[in-house]
Every structure is written in C-alpha cells, then in structure tokens.
Amino acid sequence: MKTENRVYQAYYTKSEPIVSYMLSLLDLKGSEKILEPCAGDGVFIDPIINLYPNIQIDALELNELSYTNLINKYAQKNSVKIKKTDTLVDNDLLFLCSMGGGYDAVIANPPYGAWRKPEERKKLKKSYNGFYAKESYSLFLFRCIEALKEGGKLSFIIPDTYLNLHMHKDIRKYILTNSKIKEISLFPSSFFPGVNFGYANLSIIALEKCSFLKENLENEFYIFKNYQTVEELGNQMSKNILKINLKQSEVLSSSDFAFITNGNKKIIDCINSTKETIGNVCECVTGFYSGNDKDFLKVKDKSIRNSKNYEVANLDLVEFNCDSNQINGVIGDKTFVPIVKGGNQKYYKPDNWFMFWSVKQVDFYKTNKKARFQNSNFYFRKGIGVPMVSSTSITASLIENRLFDQSIVGIFPKDESYLYYLLAFFNSPTCNKLIRTINSSTNNSSNYIKKIPFIKPNQIVLNEISNRINNIIIQCKTKGNFDIQLEEQNNDAIYSIYGF
Ligand SMILES: C[S@@+](CC[C@H](N)C(=O)[O-])C[C@H]1O[C@@H](n2cnc3c(N)ncnc32)[C@H](O)[C@@H]1O
Known part of the structure; x- marks a missing residue:
C-alpha cells in the first residue's frame, strides 16, 4: 500500500x-x-x-x-x-x-x-x-x-x-x-x-x-x-x-x-470471579535465544523434525545434569546443554537439542545484540514449558535441568508441590477452554497464560494427579509414549475441580 x-x-x-x-x-x-x-x-x-x-x-x-x-x-x-x-x-x-x-x-x-x-x-x-x-x-x-x-x-x-x-x-x-x-x-x-x-x-x-x-x-x-x-x-x-x-x-x-x-457462561464466570490466577502462583517467562541457532544449536540426530539445517551433536560433550551453577556456562569439557524447544508434545520432550554453553560462549550470548539471554535465573530449574503457538490444543511438557528457548513460555510454580498438578492441568481440555476464551487465537503468550484461573485441588486429588503424572513421565522417558487412561483420569479430575 x-x-x-x-x-x-x-x-x-x-x-x-x-x-x-x-x-x-x-x-x-x-x-x-x-x-x-x-x-x-x-x-x-x-x-x-x-x-x-x-x-x-x-x-x-x-x-x-x-x-x-x-x-x-x-x-x-x-x-x-x-x-x-x-x-x-x-x-x-x-x-x-x-x-x-x-x-x-x-x-x-x-x-x-x-x-x-x-x-x-x-x-x-x-x-x-x-x-x-x-x-x-x-x-x-x-x-x-x-x-x-x-x-x-x-x-x-x-x-x-x-x-x-x-x-x-x-x-x-x-x-x-x-x-x-x-x-x-x-x-x-x-x-x-x-x-x-x-x-x-x-x-x-x-x-x-x-x-x-x-x-x-x-x-x-x-x-x-x-x-x-x-x-x-x-x-x-x-x-x-x-x-x-x-x-x-x-x-x-x-x-x-x-x-x-468467547466461551460459555461457566467459563466466563470462572475467569471473571477467580481469586487466584496462574500469574499469582507461577512465574511465567520466555526463554533463551542464541542469536544464531544455525551455528550454536546441535541436534541429536537427523531423524528429528526440522533438523535439516543443524549439525549432529557429540553427546559425549553434553552436560545432562545442569542446575543453577551452569547459568553462566559449563566449566570443563562438556560444553553443550540440553534445550527444550517449541513443538506440541505433551508431558515430556526427550533431549533432542543441545546448545553450545561454554563460559566464553555464554559471555557472547550476554552481549550479542541478536541473542536473548533473558530470565536466566530460571534456566535449568524445574518448570513447565508451553509452546507460544499451539497447533490445536495447548500442550505442556516438563523442563528440568534444561534450558528452554524463546518460543516457549516457561511456567515455574512458586510452590513446587503443584508442578505435576499444573503439568496435568496445562494438558487438559479444561485449560484449553480457558485460554481460548481469554484469547481466541492459538497464541499462548505469557500475558494470556498469566490470566488463567488457578484452583487448588484438595490434598488427596493433588496426590492422585501428581502420581499419575509421575507415571506418565516415567513412561515417556522409558518407552516414548504413555497410557492414555492416566491422562483421561487426570482430565476428569480437573473437570471436577473447574466444573467444565
Ligand atoms: C475509515 S475512513 C472513514 C470515512 C467515513 N467516515 C466513512 O465511514 O466512510 C477514515 C477517514 O478519516 C480520515 N483521516 C485519517 N486520519 C485522520 C486524522 N488523523 N484526522 C482526521 N481525519 C483523518 C481519512 O482521510 C478518511 O477519510
């Protein structure tokens, strides 16, 4: 024009x-x-x-x-x-x-x-x-x-x-x-x-x-x-x-x-009358960008989706057990760390991507104009990653001991005992109805996620949901999929808590 x-x-x-x-x-x-x-x-x-x-x-x-x-x-x-x-x-x-x-x-x-x-x-x-x-x-x-x-x-x-x-x-x-x-x-x-x-x-x-x-x-x-x-x-x-x-x-x-x-009256009332929101009980932040993924990001192998432009990582050089001590880079020979990227996969994403993370390299990320070394105090912590854009329904997966990239909103419960409950919640149809009512596009930016109502389950339900999530994660890690019944039981429990 x-x-x-x-x-x-x-x-x-x-x-x-x-x-x-x-x-x-x-x-x-x-x-x-x-x-x-x-x-x-x-x-x-x-x-x-x-x-x-x-x-x-x-x-x-x-x-x-x-x-x-x-x-x-x-x-x-x-x-x-x-x-x-x-x-x-x-x-x-x-x-x-x-x-x-x-x-x-x-x-x-x-x-x-x-x-x-x-x-x-x-x-x-x-x-x-x-x-x-x-x-x-x-x-x-x-x-x-x-x-x-x-x-x-x-x-x-x-x-x-x-x-x-x-x-x-x-x-x-x-x-x-x-x-x-x-x-x-x-x-x-x-x-x-x-x-x-x-x-x-x-x-x-x-x-x-x-x-x-x-x-x-x-x-x-x-x-x-x-x-x-x-x-x-x-x-x-x-x-x-x-x-x-x-x-x-x-x-x-x-x-x-x-x-x-959007949405029905029950959902609208829940959003309008909620006492607590995800924003009150969690920190919701966007993740890291290297400024040049082509050079600094490596992939596990070429069978991984969208891996065409990336080199294969040497897994011997990966430090898998990261914690807050590695925020400023890994000291020693292992100079790569696992990173959780976008993509709609529920509960647990395997370690498919690795970021170059030597101390010198992290200094580069901190000063480079294109890089986004943002919210670094959340790197390698236990939390939940929700891709900023969802294909159909919102999905969430565990981030632990890993970095998360800028296409993901990292959700970090202030009280860690709600981590698995929230992981179940963010993968439930109930949560999807709430976020699509708050924002009808498929955009899940942290501003919208923060507005989602949070309802505390009672201790028994909390334990039941958390145990099922624990099993789901073990199954994902060991066999790459999970028993759908466990998910359905969680979805039913969350339906009962929210009423829709
Ligand atoms: C969307 S058109 C609507 C015109 C008319 N009211 C209608 O509904 O058919 C907007 C009109 O505002 C004028 N316009 C744009 N910016 C303006 C401004 N800052 N102050 C006054 N008029 C403006 C444009 O030239 C245009 O004629």
Missing part, C-alpha cells in the same frame, strides 16, 4: 445496513450537536441531514482531497462545518475536551492501523497518557469520548481488538470508568463491502458518557455476535444471534479489564 494511503486508511462505510444501525444507536432527536471526526466523503453526514436538515455537524478530515470534496458537497449547508485537521492533535477539540466536552453525539469509522512517523507516535503516546499509540483507532475513541458532553452518545465502528488484547487495556479501563456501554456488536470484516482490512473481526460500539463511576460500574450491557448477514445488525431478536450479558464492574475486575466474548 502506498504510504499516503496508509496515513489516511480511508475505508468508507459503503454499507447501508451498517450506517443505519450505527445511526440508530445515537437515537437522534434533531437538536443535537454532532461530531464526525474523520468524515471521508460524508457517509454518516448524509443520512443525518436527510432526517434533520438543520442539525449541527462538525466534520473533521485530514486528507486535502476529501476535505475539498466535503466543502463542495456541503457548500449550501451552513449547519455542517468542515475543518481540515488532524483530529488526534486538533487544539480546538483538545480545548473543548479540557472543558468537559461539548458534543451530544459522535459517529465515526476512524482509520485503523493508520501509519504515523515514529516521532509522531512518541508525541501521541505522551499526550494520550501513555496509551498504546501504534493503533490509532483507540486514540480516536478516547478523544471522542472526551469530546462528548455528559450523557452524550457515541457510535463507532472499529476492529474488535480493543476488547481483549493486552496492549489496549488502558482504553478498556477508560471506557469502563467513564461511560455506560449501551451495546457492542461483533461481526466479520467481510460484512464491510469491497475492502480487506487484514482485521478478522469488526465491532460497533455504542456508549454514553457518564462521570458517575458508581453508575458506570453498575451498568450492564450486551455483546451481540454470530451474525450471519450484515442485514441482521440491529435486529437483536434474530435467533442466530448470541447475546453475552456483561456488567462493567465484572469486566473491570477481570485481569487486564478484558471483555470476554
């Missing part, structure tokens, strides 16, 4: 059902003062002035050509004021916001992922209280809520990523504490005609500005999803549509203030 296009991200809302649904959410009476912060060619302005010819609209637009077209188009309309400006840094708007806002309604399809020069982004981040500035739509949302009067209404069409991605937690907190959400509709971006955003899902959010925190926290609203056609938007009685009822105080008390939009 040409840089100019990436600046404006001018995807116009050429869809009558979307426009009319968004307008209906404003519930206009005709006497309002309205802001259109990124007016484009006026798709929202036209139906409003058709209904209310004298309604006041301030239309802001950055692009010279679009601005000129708007000036010509609304030349006869004194009530529509067009301004060529960058809405995000417009001083008049900023001043209005500092006075508590002045608009009765805002309607917008802001640019998504609009490109900005790094120095501009830095400035934006600063002036937007440290908000995530790489994705401009959330800044538009913030500024437009600020620009509303008390009780003013907003209707925005934006990607759905602000609902649960970690980087958008500040905008979530702001919305939850400064407004009453009326409703949110989620639908595929293919409903939007003729453009491919690269965003899987879009959302339309309607809210009302409110400065009474107690009222905001008490406010309940619905998230609507599962629309089959664009015409169904706004017709919430349609039987296809899934309704998720949420209370703002519940969302605010969930970790990172995430809106949970």
Whole structure:
C-alpha cells in the first residue's frame, strides 16, 4: 500500500445496513450537536441531514482531497462545518475536551492501523497518557469520548481488538470508568463491502458518557455476535444471534479489564470471579535465544523434525545434569546443554537439542545484540514449558535441568508441590477452554497464560494427579509414549475441580 494511503486508511462505510444501525444507536432527536471526526466523503453526514436538515455537524478530515470534496458537497449547508485537521492533535477539540466536552453525539469509522512517523507516535503516546499509540483507532475513541458532553452518545465502528488484547487495556479501563456501554456488536470484516482490512473481526460500539463511576460500574450491557448477514445488525431478536450479558464492574475486575466474548457462561464466570490466577502462583517467562541457532544449536540426530539445517551433536560433550551453577556456562569439557524447544508434545520432550554453553560462549550470548539471554535465573530449574503457538490444543511438557528457548513460555510454580498438578492441568481440555476464551487465537503468550484461573485441588486429588503424572513421565522417558487412561483420569479430575 502506498504510504499516503496508509496515513489516511480511508475505508468508507459503503454499507447501508451498517450506517443505519450505527445511526440508530445515537437515537437522534434533531437538536443535537454532532461530531464526525474523520468524515471521508460524508457517509454518516448524509443520512443525518436527510432526517434533520438543520442539525449541527462538525466534520473533521485530514486528507486535502476529501476535505475539498466535503466543502463542495456541503457548500449550501451552513449547519455542517468542515475543518481540515488532524483530529488526534486538533487544539480546538483538545480545548473543548479540557472543558468537559461539548458534543451530544459522535459517529465515526476512524482509520485503523493508520501509519504515523515514529516521532509522531512518541508525541501521541505522551499526550494520550501513555496509551498504546501504534493503533490509532483507540486514540480516536478516547478523544471522542472526551469530546462528548455528559450523557452524550457515541457510535463507532472499529476492529474488535480493543476488547481483549493486552496492549489496549488502558482504553478498556477508560471506557469502563467513564461511560455506560449501551451495546457492542461483533461481526466479520467481510460484512464491510469491497475492502480487506487484514482485521478478522469488526465491532460497533455504542456508549454514553457518564462521570458517575458508581453508575458506570453498575451498568450492564450486551455483546451481540454470530451474525450471519450484515442485514441482521440491529435486529437483536434474530435467533442466530448470541447475546453475552456483561456488567462493567465484572469486566473491570477481570485481569487486564478484558471483555470476554468467547466461551460459555461457566467459563466466563470462572475467569471473571477467580481469586487466584496462574500469574499469582507461577512465574511465567520466555526463554533463551542464541542469536544464531544455525551455528550454536546441535541436534541429536537427523531423524528429528526440522533438523535439516543443524549439525549432529557429540553427546559425549553434553552436560545432562545442569542446575543453577551452569547459568553462566559449563566449566570443563562438556560444553553443550540440553534445550527444550517449541513443538506440541505433551508431558515430556526427550533431549533432542543441545546448545553450545561454554563460559566464553555464554559471555557472547550476554552481549550479542541478536541473542536473548533473558530470565536466566530460571534456566535449568524445574518448570513447565508451553509452546507460544499451539497447533490445536495447548500442550505442556516438563523442563528440568534444561534450558528452554524463546518460543516457549516457561511456567515455574512458586510452590513446587503443584508442578505435576499444573503439568496435568496445562494438558487438559479444561485449560484449553480457558485460554481460548481469554484469547481466541492459538497464541499462548505469557500475558494470556498469566490470566488463567488457578484452583487448588484438595490434598488427596493433588496426590492422585501428581502420581499419575509421575507415571506418565516415567513412561515417556522409558518407552516414548504413555497410557492414555492416566491422562483421561487426570482430565476428569480437573473437570471436577473447574466444573467444565
Ligand atoms: C475509515 S475512513 C472513514 C470515512 C467515513 N467516515 C466513512 O465511514 O466512510 C477514515 C477517514 O478519516 C480520515 N483521516 C485519517 N486520519 C485522520 C486524522 N488523523 N484526522 C482526521 N481525519 C483523518 C481519512 O482521510 C478518511 O477519510
């Protein structure tokens, strides 16, 4: 895409059902003062002035050509004021916001992922209280809520990523504490005609500005999803549509203030009401990268998957019994250590990969720009490795006396007596349902893993699960597979603990 296009991200809302649904959410009476912060060619302005010819609209637009077209188009309309400006840094708007806002309604399809020069982004981040500035739509949302009067209404069409991605937690907190959400509709971006955003899902959010925190926290609203056609938007009685009822105080008390939009009520309630999370009871960290695996990583033999580009290790040079004494390198002849890599294998991964780990070499890792000698106090400790990306279900395997690489999240229970229970848990369908509800992609980054609810089993169940895991690990080490019944018994026990 040409840089100019990436600046404006001018995807116009050429869809009558979307426009009319968004307008209906404003519930206009005709006497309002309205802001259109990124007016484009006026798709929202036209139906409003058709209904209310004298309604006041301030239309802001950055692009010279679009601005000129708007000036010509609304030349006869004194009530529509067009301004060529960058809405995000417009001083008049900023001043209005500092006075508590002045608009009765805002309607917008802001640019998504609009490109900005790094120095501009830095400035934006600063002036937007440290908000995530790489994705401009959330800044538009913030500024437009600020620009509303008390009780003013907003209707925005934006990607759905602000609902649960970690980087958008500040905008979530702001919305939850400064407004009453009326409703949110989620639908595929293919409903939007003729453009491919690269965003899987879009959302339309309607809210009302409110400065009474107690009222905001008490406010309940619905998230609507599962629309089959664009015409169904706004017709919430349609039987296809899934309704998720949420209370703002519940969302605010969930970790990172995430809106949970997947999964059944039991799972959502478990996530929202949990007293303890994996993040409370474990350290969750990413592992090591040599900076140049091709030269420093060796493989056991050429039958190992993806071993084509790696040399075979001399196993006589491997120190298998590593502990924290080897963090800074192995002294002596044995200069390689086992490393656990990605790949979805449950419970125990055999020692197939080895990293060059002499003291001199570790010094290199510590200073090399490409290498990641990170979280080194966890190297060679007992923990659980979860690959950052899972193929279907989340999987976990034991890390002990070994290094783990950066494609793995290392999970280290603060109380080691839960190690085997957690290893069973991370391989269970229960855990998979939880993490996919927290984040629907197959990404298991530590931020998401930390949010998984942790429920302590009683001592008897803990012992039973741990014993079965002990057997599974012995079987994996000795014969390379395990008795599936042991796993099923563990899964049943974890189902009973969590209730799903
Ligand atoms: C996604 S389009 C939407 C246009 C129209 N509201 C619609 O829905 O069809 C975004 C518009 O915002 C304009 N724009 C992009 N960045 C802007 C900024 N920082 N300030 C004001 N307008 C901006 C673009 O030129 C484009 O016309």
